[in-house]
Amino acid sequence: xxxxxxxxxxxxKTVAELRxxxxxxxxxxxxxxxxxxxxxxxxxxYDETEEYTEDDGNDDNCSDELNDKVPYITANVHSIxxxxxxxxxxSVSCGAASSNYPVVGRTVGFVKxxxxxxxxxxTDAKGVVNGVIVNDSQxxxxxxxxxxxxxxxxxx
Amino acid sequence: xxxREITIIGLGGIGSVLSNTVxxxxxxxxxxxxxxxxVDGDDYEEKNLERQEFTSxxxxxxxKKNELEYKFRKINYxxxxxxxxxxxxAEIIKENCIVFLAVDNHKTRKLVSDFVKNFxxxxxxxxxxxxxxxxxxxxxxxxxxxxxxxxTDYHPEIENPKDKSPDxxxxxxxxxxxxxxxxxxxxxxxxxxxAFYNIIEKSNYNYSEVYFDLLTMNANSxxxxxxxxxxxEKGDF
Numbered sequence: 001x002x003x004x005x006x007x008x009x010x011x012x013k014t015v016a017e018l019r020x021x022x023x024x025x026x027x028x029x030x031x032x033x034x035x036x037x038x039x040x041x042x043x044x045x046y047d048e049t050e051e052y053t054e055d056d057g058n059d060d061n062c063s064d065e066l067n068d069k070v071p072y073i074t075a076n077v078h079s080i081x082x083x084x085x086x087x088x089x090x091s092v093s094c095g096a097a098s099s100n101y102p103v104v105g106r107t108v109g110f111v112k113x114x115x116x117x118x119x120x121x122x123t124d125a126k127g128v129v130n131g132v133i134v135n136d137s138q139x140x141x142x143x144x145x146x147x148x149x150x151x152x153x154x155x156x
Numbered sequence: 157x158x159x160r161e162i163t164i165i166g167l168g169g170i171g172s173v174l175s176n177t178v179x180x181x182x183x184x185x186x187x188x189x190x191x192x193x194x195v196d197g198d199d200y201e202e203k204n205l206e207r208q209e210f211t212s213x214x215x216x217x218x219x220k221k222n223e224l225e226y227k228f229r230k231i232n233y234x235x236x237x238x239x240x241x242x243x244x245x246a247e248i249i250k251e252n253c254i255v256f257l258a259v260d261n262h263k264t265r266k267l268v269s270d271f272v273k274n275f276x277x278x279x280x281x282x283x284x285x286x287x288x289x290x291x292x293x294x295x296x297x298x299x300x301x302x303x304x305x306x307x308t309d310y311h312p313e314i315e316n317p318k319d320k321s322p323d324x325x326x327x328x329x330x331x332x333x334x335x336x337x338x339x340x341x342x343x344x345x346x347x348x349x350x351a352f353y354n355i356i357e358k359s360n361y362n363y364s365e366v367y368f369d370l371l372t373m374n375a376n377s378x379x380x381x382x383x384x385x386x387x388x389e390k391g392d393f
Contacts, residue, residue, distance in 0.1 A: 096289065096369035096376045126310065131381040132389045133310070147378060149310045150367060153284030153291050154319065155336055156170045156260040156344070 004046055010039045018042070027139075029107045041139060045105060048141050090140055094119040095150035103146075109136030112148060121148040159356060160190065161253040165240050165268060167196040167216040169341030170283050170348070171258035172209040175220055176227075177349050178256070183228035191232045193248055194220050197239035197322060207338035239322040240264060245271045249278075254356075256348060257282035260333075262317035263324075269295065269307035269314070276300045281351045282307055283344035288370040290340055292347040296361050302382040304364040309383050340370055347375075 010018065018038045022030045025045055030038050089100040092111055097119045103111050108127035115121065125148040127134050140146060162182070164175050175194060182190050196216040200208060210219050221235035238244055240259075249255055249271060257268050257280060265282055272278045272295070280295040293311075296303040308315040320329070347366050354360040368375040381389065 093376055093378075095291070095367040096372065096374040098374075098376050124312075126312075128310070128380060131379055132386050147380075150291070151313050152262070152265070152282075152293065152307075152311050153286050153289065153344070154260065154262055154313075155286065155334060156166055156168055156258045156284050156341070 005042075007039065007043060010042060025105065027105050029110050029137075044139060088142065090142075090144050090146055092119065092146045092148075094121045094125065094148040103140055104142050104144075106140055107136060108134055108138045108140065108146065111140070111146060112136065119148065120150075122151060125149055159187070159252075159254055161193070161250055162190065162256065163193040163195065163249055163253055164256045164258065165195045165264070166258035166260065167194060167208075167220050168198070168204070168258065168260060169207045169336055169338065170285070170344045171196065171256070172216065172220065173342055174256055174258055174283075174345040174348055175224060176209060177345065178352065179224050179228045179231055181349070181353075183230050189232060190230070191234060192224075193234045193236060194224075195236040195238065195240055195244075195248060196220075197237060207336060207341055240268065241321070241323060242267065242271070251275050252277045254279045254352065255281070256352075258345070258348070260284075261319045261321055262314045263319055263321040265307050265314050266317050267321065272297065273302075273306055279355055280307070281348050283348045285336070285340045285344050287335060287337055288340055289368060290344040290347075291365060291367045292344060292351055293365045294351045294355070294363055296355065298361075302384065303361045305380050305382050310365075310380060337370070343368055343370065 013021070015035050015038065018035065019030055021042065022038065025042065027041055027045055030041065033041070088102050088104050090103050092099060092101050092103070092115060101111065101115065108129065112121055112125070112127065127136060127138065128147040128149060129138060129140070129144050162178065164171055167175060179192060194217040198216050200210040200213055200216050200219055210216065211223055212219055215237040217235040217237045221233045224231070225233045236244065236248055240248070245268060255268065255272060255278065257265060259265060269280065272280050275297055276299060278297045282293045284291060293307050294304055295306050347368065351363070354363070362379055363377045364380045366375060366377040
């Protein structure tokens with residue numbers, strides 16, 4: 001279980017402590033990131049969790065007691081307790097190939113490097129999240145759809 | 157969508173099949189006089205037999221015109237026995253038309269894509285393939301606004317083509333061709349027809365591209381934002 005910190009509390013932590021915190025949240029790609037970037041990524045991760053808490057605030061299946069506990073549970077546990085409204089799998093495709101992978105909180109660049117061979121992703125393929133071109137540093141959120149653009153066929 | 161004119165550019169492995177299937181569909185509809193422009197500067201030769209649909213030798217546009225006008229009497233065919241360039245594009249491709257682009261080089265894809273960007277209303281359906289996989293791109297422009305991305309928006313290889321258009325090639329270059337498979341050409345033609353059907357019969361303008369792979373039997377359609385929508389999302393519009 002991971003506690004959620006305020007921005008001020010995060011600022012007081014050392015870079016090593018922040019990186020350790022990222023590990024607990026399953027946020028990757030932070031080993032060489034600057035302190036500001038790490039904090040920004042952690043806050044974005046919190047926002048996402050909070051977004052789902054707010055969306056389902058009046059959900060009968062979700063008691064106030066549960067909402068009180070949300071800041072102290074991991075995203076995956078949250079997913080189960082909240083009727084799976086938090087999707088931990090993201091659809092990733094390249095050309096005709098596609099699959100679902102547990103890459104919430106990971107960067108587009110990480111997904112490209114990890115699944116490049118399986119999906120036959122070209123090294124210079126652009127990442128597109130929900131129909132919009134993004135950089136490799138973009139962190140994926142629950143519900144995102146990721147595509148790596150495959151080159152068009154040249155013959156005919 | 158009301159159509160009056162269709163232009164098919166490229167009558168090789170994809171276009172020679174596509175021109176027949178699109179004609180059959182159009183001919184079966186009571187939608188008045190339709191003109192189909194057939195554009196290709198290449199000749200049909202014996203070596204093309206394994207994957208191209210022609211009944212006699214000669215210029216592909218002219219031979220195909222003769223074949224099709226005999227079969228489909230409700231359609232007015234015009235043949236252009238040339239490789240398309242900027243000047244001929246201006247003569248052949250008209251506002252409010254549907255363009256099927258079935259060529260074998262990115263340079264021509266870029267030329268046509270850039271040309272139709274100036275229109276208010278146009279549909280451009282472009283297909284291409286490698287040996288066992290392929291894709292179809294769908295560019296729709298309505299009332300001066302891009303509804304789907306252009307051919308170049310997500311494809312730097314088309315935006316900055318490294319190949320040559322046929323009119324830039326030597327005879328030796330033209331005679332060389334990479335191996336292709338008829339089945340793959342055929343599938344591209346079919347997906348181009350599917351895109352056409354979705355647009356004119358179902359008013360479905362959602363998809364901007366579809367990919368397929370013959371070996372895995374997979375196909376995957378893509379919904380992408382246009383350049384302007386992308387800029388808006390990023391806040392620099």
